[in-house]
Amino acid sequence: MAMLRGAVTLLGLRGGPAATLAVMLLAVVGGLVVAHLGRRTIGRPSHLAFGLAQETGYGEMFFSVLTVWAAALLVWAAVRWRQVVLTLHLRAGPDARAVSGVLVLLAGGLFATGVVLDLLHRFTDGGFPDALLTALEDGGEIAVMSVLVAFLFAVVACGHRPRPGPRLARLMGVRPAPVIAAPPDVRPGVAVPARAP
Amino acid sequence: MSRPAGGRRRVADAVGVRRGPAAVLLVMLLALVGALVSAYLGHRLAGWPAEPGFRLGREWGYGEVLFAVQVAWAAGLLGWVAVRLRWPVMAAWALGFVVVLVDDRLMLHERAGAWLARSPAPVAGPAIGELVWLAGLALVLGAVLLAAHLRSSPAARAASIVLLLLTVALAGFGVLVDQLHVVVEGRAPHTYLVTAVEEGGELAVLSVIVAYLFAVACDGHRPGHDMAGTRAVAPSGMRQPLPASLTRHPSGPRVR
Numbered sequence: 001m002a003m004l005r006g007a008v009t010l011l012g013l014r015g016g017p018a019a020t021l022a023v024m025l026l027a028v029v030g031g032l033v034v035a036h037l038g039r040r041t042i043g044r045p046s047h048l049a050f051g052l053a054q055e056t057g058y059g060e061m062f063f064s065v066l067t068v069w070a071a072a073l074l075v076w077a078a079v080r081w082r083q084v085v086l087t088l089h090l091r092a093g094p095d096a097r098a099v100s101g102v103l104v105l106l107a108g109g110l111f112a113t114g115v116v117l118d119l120l121h122r123f124t125d126g127g128f129p130d131a132l133l134t135a136l137e138d139g140g141e142i143a144v145m146s147v148l149v150a151f152l153f154a155v156v157a158c159g160h161r162p163r164p165g166p167r168l169a170r171l172m173g174v175r176p177a178p179v180i181a182a183p184p185d186v187r188p189g190v191a192v193p194a195r196a197p
Numbered sequence: 198m199s200r201p202a203g204g205r206r207r208v209a210d211a212v213g214v215r216r217g218p219a220a221v222l223l224v225m226l227l228a229l230v231g232a233l234v235s236a237y238l239g240h241r242l243a244g245w246p247a248e249p250g251f252r253l254g255r256e257w258g259y260g261e262v263l264f265a266v267q268v269a270w271a272a273g274l275l276g277w278v279a280v281r282l283r284w285p286v287m288a289a290w291a292l293g294f295v296v297v298l299v300d301d302r303l304m305l306h307e308r309a310g311a312w313l314a315r316s317p318a319p320v321a322g323p324a325i326g327e328l329v330w331l332a333g334l335a336l337v338l339g340a341v342l343l344a345a346h347l348r349s350s351p352a353a354r355a356a357s358i359v360l361l362l363l364t365v366a367l368a369g370f371g372v373l374v375d376q377l378h379v380v381v382e383g384r385a386p387h388t389y390l391v392t393a394v395e396e397g398g399e400l401a402v403l404s405v406i407v408a409y410l411f412a413v414a415c416d417g418h419r420p421g422h423d424m425a426g427t428r429a430v431a432p433s434g435m436r437q438p439l440p441a442s443l444t445r446h447p448s449g450p451r452v453r
Contacts, residue, residue: 027269028266
């Protein structure tokens with residue numbers, strides 16, 4: 001539970017607009033997974049496009065939309081920070097490097113759902129296990145991409161700057177966050193834009 | 198030139214999408230709507246993209262599904278606002294959006310129209326039956342909305358009135374442009390342009406509604422209310438002061 005809380009805090013999704021967006025996107029993913037499982041098990045909804053692995057199905061299209069949004073938010077971040085994106089990790093400033101590190105972790109999540117689950121999938125031969133693994137594989141990919149979009153939204157629109165813990169920071173090559181007592185009204189991981197009073 | 202720009206700014210202020218996260222969300226949604234309309238025009242004019250799902254107005258096409266997703270998002274945000282801020286009028290609006298979604302997806306008005314036409318009631322045909330069903334639904338929902346509106350605080354009423362204006366714009370595309378579509382269908386050569394305006398306009402207005410509710414739900418946006426029936430408590434587009442815990446981004450220090 002603490003690990004999950006730490007991950008959500010790192011992503012800036014513990015509250016505020018970015019967390020709301022994450023819930024909105026993940027609700028769509030949940031709806032797609034339920035529709036896929038319903039179609040495979042009881043034949044409802046019957047429309048072919050609800051199949052998650054279906055070429056140009058709703059799942060594939062949603063994934064494409066999320067990918068374009070992620071790319072656009074990355075470009076926006078690059079323009080605002082005047083850094084040649086987060087591609088040049090070692091040349092980037094500490095904030096951009098931390099964002100880049102989190103993106104690498106999320107890309108690892110995409111790899112895990114896209115490749116590892118795909119390998120497992122090859123050992124199933126139809127029936128409910130196949131439907132379930134398709135849901136986990138394709139639904140997982142879309143879910144990770146949704147989290148990635150919400151994270152970039154937190155960075156671009158809400159001013160979130162991830163502060164990894166010491167071990168993770170060493171892995172990413174960024175300075176860890178100072179461990180100090182927080183002011184009483186600070187909620188870590190709540191990406192909300194600062195405003196003038 | 199300055200007057201329209203000022204008008205646009207006032208509208209953006211009232212809707213809460215002039216800057217901040219809601220503005221970013223609106224740009225994302227409108228870019229998606231623009232891409233869908235462009236894909237539809239490409240599909241009709243050049244045959245690319247070839248996938249029939251890009252045809253706007255097609256049952257279970259991508260446009261229809263985006264419409265359903267946005268209505269569901271709007272209903273969810275309204276429900277959240279109703280619970281969090283204790284605004285009963287928003288619960289009534291949420292009910293309205295849910296009814297629209299269920300009616301649209303399950304084709305309730307078509308079924309009810311056909312049933313009424315077969316029943317002993319004096320209804321001339323399915324089309325009239327559909328109208329009777331929709332009028333009845335509007336009457337019930339309108340009564341619920343009015344009752345909730347009158348029992349709400351001035352801030353909730355102001356937010357509700359902005360939503361009403363946006364819903365009227367949505368109905369403008371859904372009903373008026375739809376009627377124009379019916380008139381020119383088969384008579385004019387480029388009716389797909391009317392389809393693009395009708396469906397694209399509906400999706401665009403719905404995107405504005407989602408962004409507005411997003412601003413109200415999680416960005417502290419409270420529209421100024423100098424409209425009839427409400428007292429002005431804040432200038433238009435003002436964001437109410439939020440608790441300090443919500444207005445400072447605490448990314449720096451780690452908390453023990």
